[in-house]
Amino acid sequence: MKMLTKIYNKHKNQEELTKEELMFLYEIDSEIISFGYGKDPRIGKIINKRNIKKDLAFLYETSEDRISLTEEEALQGNKKYHYGYLDLREWSTITDLVFPEEIGGYLDLEHLKIIENVVFPKKVRGYLDLRYLISTKSLILPEEIYADLYLNNLVDVTGITFPKRIGQKLFLSGLINVDSLVLPEYIGDSLIIGELLTAKYLRMPKEIGGDLRLNSLTSSEDLILPKVIGGDLDLNSLTSASGLVFPDFIGGYLDLGKVTSSEGLKLPKKIGDFLDLRNLTNDKELVLPEEIGGDLDLSGLNNSKGLIFPKIIDGDLFLNSLTSCEGIILPKNEQGEFYIPGHIVYCNFTKEELIEAAKRTEENQMKLDRVKN
16 A cells, blocks of 8 residues: 555656556556455556556567557557457357457456367466357467456366466366366466366376365376365275375365275375364274364274374264274373364263273283383
């Protein structure tokens, strides 16, 4: 707001603006966020009094005839920058078209079904909507999309070159199988591939800031997860996650609700929300996270021998199927006392019985240690 006030005062005094001030005013690198709702009205007052083409030509080091302000100008070809958005949502076919190299807002091609010999912008500073596109033989998408990329009905990704970066969500809801798919390296929000059955030939992003939806995936073979997942990870159709390498931290929940065996399962150290392992029947080799921000559902577990609980569970703990609490290892608080993490324990035992079982487990371990020594 201080920067905008400075520019507004210079505008009123008819002073020249610097390149950095023009970059700020036209929101080239980032959006101007005001204290109230909507855009600060001073932005429009300043821009409406300026020669927009001249300003943008100066910023992009080009001639004014390569700057477009209208749809008609933008589709003439040989444009460096289009100021604003392009709403072409009623178009069903596009052939032999070169878009401006950069679009300052969204590019809406919602109802496009046929696309041939089209050169997309290198950058789209809003969303790109191609949600009704079913297939294409060859398509080079923008290198960077600042908001969402909608490809909801795409069933064949053969020959498609995806952006390197997507600022918000990527929707690939219609994909069932892929022969070869290299996804963007960075997705700022969520990746939705809810119908995908196999991860073979799939190269995942290195970082996803939001959710990763793979809720139809039946096998984890060849699946290499991103190193960073800031939101939820939905794998609720997997029956085994043996050998799957999870990130150390998942910001949301982890849904492994159909996994039945813990053999080879290596979970993250920290999960921001709940962990669903409701169909797990044994705890062989199971190492739970150190911290879970929501519920821990182990309602199908029937053997707890050697089970070490997380130090922190901020939600409820489900142990509905346990017939014995022998061997349970509970964490200790700062005073060295055993405690039950979470708010409610769903099982056949009282908290006191669980704590007594944990004490016996600790005493037995101490005896074994003395014998070994």
